[in-house]
Amino acid sequence: xxxxxxxxxxxxxxxxxxxxxxxxxxxxxxxxxxxxxxxxxxxxxxxxxxxxxxxxxxxxxxxxxxxxxxxxxxxxxxxxxxxxxxxxxxxxxxxxxxxxxxxxxxxxxxxxxxxxxxxxxxxxxxxxxxxxxxxxxxxxxxxxxxxxxxxxxxxxxxxxxxxxxxxxxxxxxxxxxxxxxxxxxxxxxxxxxxxxxxxxxxxxxxxxxxxxxxxxxxxxxxxxxxxxxxxxxxxxxxxxxxxxxxxxxxx
Numbered sequence: 001x002x003x004x005x006x007x008x009x010x011x012x013x014x015x016x017x018x019x020x021x022x023x024x025x026x027x028x029x030x031x032x033x034x035x036x037x038x039x040x041x042x043x044x045x046x047x048x049x050x051x052x053x054x055x056x057x058x059x060x061x062x063x064x065x066x067x068x069x070x071x072x073x074x075x076x077x078x079x080x081x082x083x084x085x086x087x088x089x090x091x092x093x094x095x096x097x098x099x100x101x102x103x104x105x106x107x108x109x110x111x112x113x114x115x116x117x118x119x120x121x122x123x124x125x126x127x128x129x130x131x132x133x134x135x136x137x138x139x140x141x142x143x144x145x146x147x148x149x150x151x152x153x154x155x156x157x158x159x160x161x162x163x164x165x166x167x168x169x170x171x172x173x174x175x176x177x178x179x180x181x182x183x184x185x186x187x188x189x190x191x192x193x194x195x196x197x198x199x200x201x202x203x204x205x206x207x208x209x210x211x212x213x214x215x216x217x218x219x220x221x222x223x224x225x226x227x228x229x230x231x232x233x234x235x236x237x238x239x240x241x242x243x244x245x246x247x248x249x250x251x
Contacts, residue, residue: 012042012050022059029059036079037062054242057235064232068225069096081240089240096229104222106188111215113184114208133176135160135169141176142183149179155192157182157199181211188215 019026032038038058041049058078065074073096081089139146149169152158158179160169171179178199185195198211 012044013052013055015041015049015051018051018055018059021056023063024059032059032062035075037075038078039082054239057238057242061232061235061239064228064230064235065096068100068229068232078239081236086240093236093240097226100222100226100229103189104219104226107215107218107222110184110188111212111219113180114212114215132161132173133171135171138171138176138179142179144183152179152182155196157192157195181208185211185215188218190218 013021015026015029018024019029022029024032029038033041038051038055041051041055044050062074062078065077068074069077077092077096080092084092133141135146135149139149142149149158153160158171158175161172161175162170182195182199185198190198198214
């Protein structure tokens with residue numbers, strides 16, 4: 001099953017053949033076999049590795065999966081395809097599509113949040129009504145826990161503008177804006193270090209524009225990863241159809 005593009009070729013494939021058809025080097029083919037991305041090659045009587053077209057499809061599938069979800073996830077999925085049912089294999093691949101869609105939605109929401117922040121910065125009513133907030137009020141407005149705001153404070157991302165004698169935090173308008181940007185970026189999947197770099201850029205005149213540019217780049221990368229996953233689809237289907245078991249069959 002899983003007819004390869006070189007399906008007319010019935011003789012066993014050598015390591016160099018697999019490398020040429022998959023786009024990997026000979027050493028990479030051996031390394032990926034060792035890591036379990038492809039099943040162990042059969043050995044001929046003279047000890048040489050003997051591959052099949054399915055190995056080529058698996059390596060091509062791995063390339064797209066690694067680009068879309070990272071090499072660790074890609075290795076796990078390719079290894080599990082050999083023991084899962086077809087339904088389980090399809091579910092695992094679909095989960096990568098869902099993850100990419102979720103990342104895209106989060107990035108789009110972050111972009112929308114930045115646009116709202118920019119609009120509010122030009123609204124006099126917002127300046128008057130939101131001159132300060134307590135940590136509880138700000139946490140509720142951002143739909144995060146107060147402990148999250150304290151963590152951001154420890155990491156130098158957002159700081160209250162004053163703390164009363166009772167150690168009650170008060171956040172002024174600049175801190176509120178900063179917290180909203182941090183929340184948008186964290187919700188979009190950015191790590192603390194990346195968020196800190198963006199927040200430092202906000203001190204420049206083009207701060208919000210820089211944040212929007214970075215989010216735009218993230219959306220572009222998600223689009224590229226999505227295309228790579230789609231490109232790997234035919235190879236993944238061939239590997240799954242060849243390797244996966246059906247319910248009730250041994251793996």
